[in-house]
Amino acid sequence: MKTLTIEVEDNFMNDFLNFVGTCKDKIKITKDKNLEYDSYFYARQEELQQIRDDIKSGKIETLSQEQYDQEMEQFFADLKKQNAS
Numbered sequence: 001m002k003t004l005t006i007e008v009e010d011n012f013m014n015d016f017l018n019f020v021g022t023c024k025d026k027i028k029i030t031k032d033k034n035l036e037y038d039s040y041f042y043a044r045q046e047e048l049q050q051i052r053d054d055i056k057s058g059k060i061e062t063l064s065q066e067q068y069d070q071e072m073e074q075f076f077a078d079l080k081k082q083n084a085s
Contacts, residue, residue, distance in 0.1 A: 008016045020027050034041040054060040063071065 017029075020029060038044070051060065055062055
């Protein structure tokens, strides 16, 4: 048995399911649980993989925990100043 992922255009879904129904003894259809919980799961996964690749290649700079903490402290201090005025 082999597993495939098939993308079907919305307006063709009924026709596709009718076609597959004619072969139901040879084809098993299951819902993707990732998509049941989050319809953008694979798009988000692809985006995160790209970010990860960009970090590894040096295209995106990451901060150390210390740098992050300092920048967040400054950010909140600036917010307090803005709210005070």
